[in-house]
Structure formats: C-alpha cells, structure tokens
Amino acid sequence: MSLRSQLGHVRRGILSACHQRVVPLGDRGPIVTFTFDDFPQTALTAGAPILERYGARATYYVAMSLMNKTNELGEQFRYEDLISAQSSGHEIANHTFSHLSARRAAYDEFIRDLAWGETALLETLGIHASRNFAYPYGEATLEAKKRIGPRVLSSRGTCRGLNGPEVDLNLLRANRLYGDASRGQEARQLILENEAEKRWLIFYTHDVAANPSPFGCTPELLDAVCSFAAARGARFMTVAEAVQQIAPQVSANQHPPASNHRPLERVPFAPAPTNQESERVVRQ
Numbered sequence: 644m645s646l647r648s649q650l651g652h653v654r655r656g657i658l659s660a661c662h663q664r665v666v667p668l669g670d671r672g673p674i675v676t677f678t679f680d681d682f683p684q685t686a687l688t689a690g691a692p693i694l695e696r697y698g699a700r701a702t703y704y705v706a707m708s709l710m711n712k713t714n715e716l717g718e719q720f721r722y723e724d725l726i727s728a729q730s731s732g733h734e735i736a737n738h739t740f741s742h743l744s745a746r747r748a749a750y751d752e753f754i755r756d757l758a759w760g761e762t763a764l765l766e767t768l769g770i771h772a773s774r775n776f777a778y779p780y781g782e783a784t785l786e787a788k789k790r791i792g793p794r795v796l797s798s799r800g801t802c803r804g805l806n807g808p809e810v811d812l813n814l815l816r817a818n819r820l821y822g823d824a825s826r827g828q829e830a831r832q833l834i835l836e837n838e839a840e841k842r843w844l845i846f847y848t849h850d851v852a853a854n855p856s857p858f859g860c861t862p863e864l865l866d867a868v869c870s871f872a873a874a875r876g877a878r879f880m881t882v883a884e885a886v887q888q889i890a891p892q893v894s895a896n897q898h899p900p901a902s903n904h905r906p907l908e909r910v911p912f913a914p915a916p917t918n919q920e921s922e923r924v925v926r927q
C-alpha cells in the first residue's frame with residue numbers, strides 16, 4: 644500500500660470515528676440504495692428505467708450549477724429531468740450548488756454553497772428538496788462533519804462499507820458502482836454481505852452509458868446489480884425513505900436552514916464563485 648493510500652485510509656478512519664450522529668438500524672435491513680451524483684443526464688434516461696423495472700427508486704444528489712452543462716461525464720441534467728425524476732418517485736437531494744469540495748474551501752464558503760444548493764433546488768422544484776446531502780468528491784472534513792451534521796438529515800460520503808448496526812447519519816458509507824459488467828461480482832458480494840448482516844448498502848455512480856466515464860457504469864452492470872439485489876430480497880429505498888424508517892424522529896424534527904447561513908444572499912443560478920477545484924477531473 645502506498646503512503647498516499649495509507650494516509651487516505653487513516654483519514655477515512657478518523658473521519659468515520661469522530662462527530663458521529665448514530666441511530667440503530669434495528670431489524671430494517673437488508674436495505675439497498677442506489678445514488679447518482681451531480682448528475683449526468685444518462686443517470687436518469689438510462690439509469691432510472693433500469694431501477695424502476697425492479698421497483699427501485701434512486702436518490703439523485705444534485706449540484707445545481709451543473710444544470711444544462713456538459714463536462715467530462717457528458718451532458719448534465721436539465722430542468723425537465725429534475726421534474727421527471729421527482730414525479731417518478733426518485734429523491735432529489737443536495738450536493739452543494741457548485742460541486743464544491745469541503746477540503747478545498749473554507750468552512751464558511753462551503754456552508755454558503757451548501758445553502759445555495761438548497762435554495763436553488765427549492766426555487767426550481769417549488770417545494771423543499773430532500774434535506775439529505777452528499778459531499779462532492781466524497782471529501783468531508785472533521786469540521787464540516789461536526790457542524791453540517793445536525794443541519795441536514797443525513798450526509799453521505801464515499802467511505803466504503805455497510806451502514807449498521809449503528810448508522811452514522813453524519814457520514815453514510817457508500818460504495819462505488821463503476822465500470823462494466825465485469826465489476827458485477829464485487830457488487831454481488833457486497834449484496835450478499837449486506838443480506839447476511841442485515842445492513843444498509845448504498846451504491847453511488849454518475850453516468851450510465853455503454854461507454855461510461857471512469858466515474859460511471861454501463862447499463863448492463865446496473866441491471867445486473869439491481870436484478871441480483873431484487874432476487875435476493877433486498878428492500879430498495881431512497882436515502883430519504885431509509886432515514887425516515889430508521890430515524891423518524893430526525894425526519895420529523897428537520898428544521899429550515901439555519902438563519903445565520905442565509906441562502907438568499909445570492910441569486911440562485913448566478914455564476915458560482917470561481918473555484919478551480921470544482922473543475923477537477925477527479926470526481927466522486
């Protein structure tokens with residue numbers, strides 16, 4: 644293991660262990676959740692029909708500054724896609740406005756961007772979007788985990804593993820679903836472990852295409868994983884549905900954005916602050 648990956652391992656361990664907000668999963672597992680980040684249009688046009696065929700709905704973590712854009716993951720979502728996804732029962736959740744890394748921005752800048760994301764979703768969809776959140780690039784910090792945690796229903800990172808028996812709402816574990824059908828065995832193994840231990844397994848990916856980006860998957864892989872989970876009797880839930888089940892008191896007590904982080908300080912959809920990191924190719 645290289646020094647860099649060792650440091651990453653230590654960092655993830657510390658992040659996972661500190662500032663937890665734990666709720667018991669109880670007997671609700673095995674749960675399987677599919678999430679799409681950013682999100683590329685194919686996550687909806689190609690991804691959603693596959694999930695829906697098996698009765699599953701996804702959580703789409705949306706960075707609103709990407710609407711109508713094209714980047715290395717292909718064409719990004721459009722307004723109509725948000726409406727379509729929501730009307731089909733998928734969850735629309737927050738991924739910051741500018742796809743900003745918590746590790747590359749000062750905390751105040753990061754929390755403002757998170758609030759702008761909430762506001763943009765609210766003004767676009769006309770209702771409060773889900774209060775579930777995912778860290779862009781999976782890059783959480785100890786300070787962000789501590790301070791953002793109680794502000795949202797849940798925060799998802801990219802630390803691998805299963806959630807439970809104690810679920811940390813401040814940093815949900817998630818597992819990448821990248822590549823083609825040759826990666827299916829890895830995912831099937833996770834589904835079997837999740838079933839045996841009755842936990843909550845979250846997958847994340849980006850585009851869904853025959854020739855996906857390095858951060859996406861093929862329709863064949865998504866179909867194989869989803870059909871296997873369905874055949875094994877997993878319960879498909881969005882993040883919102885799972886949080887509602889395991890922490891109804893948290894969902895009931897969800898509060899509006901903190902007044903000291905007024906999201907209306909700027910107009911949604913105005914160009915985001917220049918941030919080199921939001922253009923980085925490395926993406927999670």
Ligand SMILES: [Zn+2]
Pocket residue numbers: 680681738742778779780926927
């Ligand atoms: Zn992302």
